[in-house]
Amino acid sequence: MAVFAVVMGVLPFTGVARASTDSSNTASTAPAVSTRQAVPSTAPAEAPVLTQHVLQLIKEHQLVELRTIYNGPFAAAMFFNPSTLNYTVVLLKNHDFWWVGQTADGHKAEMLYTKLATQTIRLSAPDIAKIQLDARIAVARSSLLAQKKREAELEQQISAQQKIMQAGTAAQSQLLSEAQALNSRRQELQRQLDQTNAAIAGLQSKAQEGPSLGDLQTLPSASAPVGTTLQQKPRIQVRATAHP
Incomplete structure (x- = not known):
């Protein structure tokens, strides 16, 4: 049984708790003391006579486990000795006997077992609270570590996005500068083209109009070239002569 296994594990140890009664209480009557007063706060270094006697009976398998209750590290158990018809009630914490009592009633x-079972609830409250608190602390630490890890991942993502945005902004700024330079160049070429077209149009207009009257008046006369004196050639006189 469960308590037998626990008690057998106690046998090699000497640090078991002292029973609430002395060696005279090995009789068949129950100790006339309150369990609240009898339960010590810690386990003494040496086991009393009654505890040693009960351990010996358990070792020899002379006790039958009737009832057992566990609350945290504490346990209350009731044994029965078929050979003597005595009952043994014990209070344990882990592998230590904190209280031992015997009675034939x-x-x-x-009643004694019920009181000890109630004591286990009170005594185990700090241990149970510590177990729960340790679990909450462990969960909180795990959650905090997970949150820190997630924050680090988000910071890395934000940093990567910022680098991408900065690179995109730089590329956009460069493209904008190139576009502005191309636009200025285009405007300059358009201005030069407009000037060239205007010059061509002016030349074509003059070619279609021909020379003006003013230009003709300034030209030298064809009958009297400037700076030229006409010399009259001598007239050739032809006379008719009759031949015989």
């Missing part, structure tokens, strides 16, 4: 044994 089954009703008193039940």
Whole structure:
């Protein structure tokens, strides 16, 4: 049984708790003391006579486990000795006996076991609270580590996005500068083209109009060239002569 296994594990140890009664309480009557007063706060270094006697009976398998209750590290158990018809009630914490009592009255044994079972609830409250608190702390630490890890991942993502945005902004600025330079160049070429077209149009207009009257008046006369004196050639006189 469960308590037998625990008690057998206690046997190699000497640090078991002292029973609430002395060696005279090995009789068949129950100890007339309150369990609240009898339960010590810590386990003494040496086991009393009654505890050693109960351990020996358990080792020899002379006790039958009737009831057992566990609350945290504490346990209350009731044993029965078929050879003597005695009942043994114990209070344990882990592998230590904190309280041991014997009686031949089954009703008193039940009452004593009930009181010890109630004691286990009170005594185990700090241990149970510590177990729960340690679990909450562990969960909180795990959650905090996960949150820090997530924050680090988000910071890396934000940093990467900022680098991408900065690179995109730089590229956009460069493209804008190139576009502005191309636009200025285009405007300059358009201005030069407009000037060239205007010059061509002016030349074509003059070619279609021909020379003006003013230009003709300034030209030298054809009958009297400037700076030229006409010399009259001598007239050739032809006379008719009659031949015989």
